[in-house]
Amino acid sequence: MTAPSSTAGETGLRERKKRMTRQALIETAEAMFAERGFDAVTVAEIAAAVNIAAKTVFVYFPAKEDLVFHDEDSIRDQLVARISGRAPGQTPLDAVADLLHEMMAASTKGPENELDHLLRTVGDSAVLQARMRLMWERFETAIAVELARESGDHPYSAPPRVAAAQLTMLYRMLASPELLDFIRSKPKSRRRAAFRQWFDEAVQAVGRGIADYARRD
Known part of the structure; x- marks a missing residue:
């Protein structure tokens, strides 16, 4: 024994x-x-x-470069799991938005510092920029496979691929320098709220689609 x-x-x-x-x-x-x-x-x-x-x-x-993107597999699995395990009445967009809100809320550094740290780390490194693009592609493919499985669509058909690209874009935009500039254009006391506003508007824009956005008269 x-x-x-x-x-x-x-x-x-x-x-x-x-x-x-x-x-x-x-x-x-x-x-x-x-x-x-x-x-x-x-x-x-x-x-x-x-x-x-x-x-x-x-x-x-x-x-x-895997030292920088060490949590890629975990995040990808969380995205897919949240979509597949969402509650009745919830859309994949709802599920991903909720997950990203939770991830930002759980950050001890705060959205501004998290984004600043990532951008300073990646910098002008062509290796890391390429690696980041590969990560987005892997997220998109995994989400598209899950959406196709659930909907019955072919994995390479347009609906799941377009939807997956839009959902991945929400995560991708959280790593954009433009978001950091937007946050820092606000007083420090309002920056967390500014991040929430920006992200909520992004979710709403994805939900509405672009069919009528910036239509010319």
């Missing part, structure tokens, strides 16, 4: 150490990237700061 318990304890300890190392890599990389820029920081520097070998970093993250 003692051997299995000992083995289980060792396995649990190893898993905790792995989680701690992964989190340390994320936090160290984020601090370095924000201070010096993604392209100026090497994997070897990050590894040295965490006191591990450089090759060990790739055990946790297949590519350097």
